[in-house]
Amino acid sequence: MSRSATAPVPRSIRPGAIIAWTCLFVGGVIMITPLLFMFSTSLKSAGEVFDLRLVPANPTLQNYVRVLSDGRFLGWFLNSTLIAVITTVSCLFFDSLVAYTLAKFRFPGRKLVFLAILSTLMIPTEMLVIPWYLMSSSLGWTDTYWGIMFPGLMTAFGVFLMRQFFETVPDDFLEAARIDGLNEFTIWWRIAMPLVTPALSALAIFTFLGNWTAFFWPLIVTTDRDLYTLPVGLSSFAVEQSIQWEMIMTGAALSTIPTLLIFLFFQRYIVRGVMLAGVKG
Amino acid sequence: MASITLDKIVKTYGASTAVHGIDLQIADGEFVVLVGPSGCGKSTTLRMIAGLESISGGTLKIGARVVNQMEPKQRNIAMVFQNYAIYPHMTVHQNIGFGLYTSKLSRAEKDARVQEVGRILGLSHLLERRPAALSGGQRQRVAIGRAMVRDPQAFLFDEPLSNLDAQLRGQMRLEIKQLHQRLGSTIVFVTHDQVEAMSMADRIVVMREGRILQVGAPMELYNRPADMFTARFIGSPEMNMLDAELSGDGLGFGANAGRVALVPDALPPGLRQASSPRVAVGIRPQDLAPLNAGTTGAALVLHGTVRVAEPHGSETFVHLDLPSGSVIARAPAAASYRPGDAASFKADRDSIRYFDRETEKLVA
DSSP states (O other), X not given: OOGGGSOOOOOOOOHHHHHHHHHHHHHHHHHHHHHHHHHHHHTSOGGGTTOOOSSOSSOOSHHHHHHHHSHHHHHHHHHHHHHHHHHHHHHHHHHHHHHHHHHHOOOTTHHHHHHHHHHGXXXXXXXXXXXXXXXXXXXXXXXXXXXXXXXXXXXXXXXXXXXXHHHTSOHHHHHHHHHTTOOHHHIIIIIIHHHTHHHHHHXXXXXXXXXXXXXXXXXXXXXXXXXXXXXXXHHHHHHSSSOOHHHHHHHHHHHHHHHHHHHHHHHTTOOTTTGGGTOOO | OOOEEEEEEEEEETXXXXXXXXXXXXXXXXXXXXXXSTTSSHHHHHHHHHTSSOOOEEEEXXXXXXXXXXXXXXXXXXXXXXXXXXXXXXXXXXXXXXXXXXXXXXXXXXXXXXXXXXHXXXXXXXXXXXXXXXXXXXXXXXXXXXXXXXXXXXXXXXXXXXXXXXXXXXXXXXXXXXXXXXXXXXXXXXXXXXXXXXXXXXXXXXXXTTEEXXXXXXXXHHXXXXXXXXXXXXXXXXXXXXXXXXXXXXXXXXXXXXXXXXXXXXXXXXXHTOSOSEEEEEEOGGGEEEOOTTOOOOSEEEEEEEEEEEEXXXXXXXXXXXXTEEEEEEEETTOOOOTTXXXXXXXXXXXXXXXXXXXXXXXX
């Protein structure tokens, strides 16, 4: 007997599911509305900005032409890219190196070191900015790329995240490599790191986004407009000649492109179970 | 290839001692199996040989070299792990070739070695696959291949078959044994499975609580276990143990101590010199045969009630309740036993082992 012979029975939907979907839908709308308005405003002319219709009456790409032909924007874009890329690479390397050591080596004070690193997570950036600034100015780091980057080159969060993942790497892998004659650094680099690519991808996304959107510290440590990062630069549109919302929104829309690319590139590595294939148990 | 010598090897973790000064000589080309229940120190011993655990005391030699302070790589040994430990992000070829990572061979020579090992292990058609696309047995072969490719002085196996299903385990057992016959390499193999130990080893080392109880060829351990633990551990089903007491009249069992089951003449001479009158009588199920009418000359006859009969196809194991305990006995497959039936089994004088109840050592 074929299934089509029977009358289709409507699938029963649990009331809980309806509530959950409604909440998710409302949440989704709330999340996406500002983005939609950003794109919408970037396509409006200056006079139309306060017309809150989502679809612009006279859509124009003029704002994009203006922003992109403005040399400063490209400079800020490159500054942000450079800083976000370097800090991300640095975090991936150093955070996971520290994390691996804490996860896989037994040495006195290991837990204490880990706790000390974790405890720095409890301190808000706002509290750290003043010491950072004093340090930067006494060392001549203000208005330099290094000055903008140095607080983010290693993060306690990254160490914490990576340590949790390295803990799940079976010791057998590392011991097998040790017997095969690899040194500890090579074991980390050739064996342990490939096994935690999902975590590395997640950390890469977090770090890149964090540095790409960083505003407070770059604002404080730079006075040279050529060294501004994109968020700092965009905000300067707001202060100098009245607020040019359409320009800010266009710059912001453009600034989402690298974050989208980063996410699309790394998300395919966030696949659990890569590690399960080589070990049974 | 090389011999391995353990001289009073000790392993301590803080205040607790995992291995209590064991001595063991493993000859060049010998297949030695360390067997014992979990926590007996067998894996720790293997890991000390590998160099993955530091040695707290004693001397370890591989060949003529003392290797106590050497890094694993300097010892030139290879190890196969329980969880295979083949790298999921590399192909079979890369995994096997990884054993040659530090070797100074040319790329072509390395490739030739990998191909050769792949051929020996029947992995040639799988060399470009990743571990995720392999079966459990194939993965274990890759792990063995990575060990083989380096041509090490000795192979160490740490319970390599315990993750495989029963059928595959039997097949891999055979393959490893054949590989040993072919390569003639020194192998130290750790397992908790006495079947693996019996079927593969040249010599078995029985360990318990960080000490070696007995070392010997499989049949030696089976026929003359040095103590009650080894007697029970080796052989399946395990050896029957019945409490008994010695008196001037002979040997009597448990509650029936007064009733003599074996007269002095039937007892081995060594037993009469036993220090304690309390002995355990050990009889393998395979040595208990049904008592047919007209049988004579049996040294010991056990009368009991059938509790369960387990047909195994080729034979049937009968669980028998006796007044003084219970035993398992082997009966021919054709025999039919129903629960509650009365049954009698006999054992020959030569097949009975006597152990001291106090020291648990073999008396006769």
